[in-house]
Amino acid sequence: MAQAKGKVDCQTYTEIDTCSPGWVFDAAVTVAPSDDERLAHGGCRAVVDEEQDTKVKISEALEAAARAVGDDPVERSDAAAIRAAEVRAVGTGVDIPAGIAAQAQAAADANATAAHAEDKITIGDVLKWNATAKLPSGKAVTGEDAAAAVEAEAADAPGKATKPYGVGAALTEAARRNQEGTCRK
Known part of the structure; x- marks a missing residue:
């Protein structure tokens, strides 16, 4: 044939x-x-904006925090820092209903009443692979963004101390790198 x-x-x-x-x-x-x-x-x-596009974005810094402390359960201080980062990314007065801030707050609330450690929702569960997809803005991290996240994290943390590799620390490092211009060259 x-x-x-x-x-x-x-x-x-x-x-x-x-x-x-x-x-x-x-x-x-x-x-x-x-x-x-x-x-x-x-x-x-x-x-x-080609110069802005080479900088570390807020969503990328949040995913870096997920890689650094992803196995830690979400606490209220983490949820506050994530909310501050989301507000800085999308603007004041904009609420993303099922966004990462809402997920982090729900996780922190659930973790507060979880009976066992293995039942707790981790930072990685909320942020890993999720932040870039759920944050509609590709805003680069600035020093002001990092300061807002650190302040929010410290305000809700026991002893008013932030985590050394947490959300605030990840945004602070990203802002430092963006200011120095040491990323993605």
């Missing part, structure tokens, strides 16, 4: 010449400025 040969139809795509913005290789037609900007950012209409 003879098989019919399939026809493969290839299309040629033009590339953007980054040395000559506004021109497409092998074309004598200028690209419209709005299209030029969109094409320069991978086809996305949103403009990406």
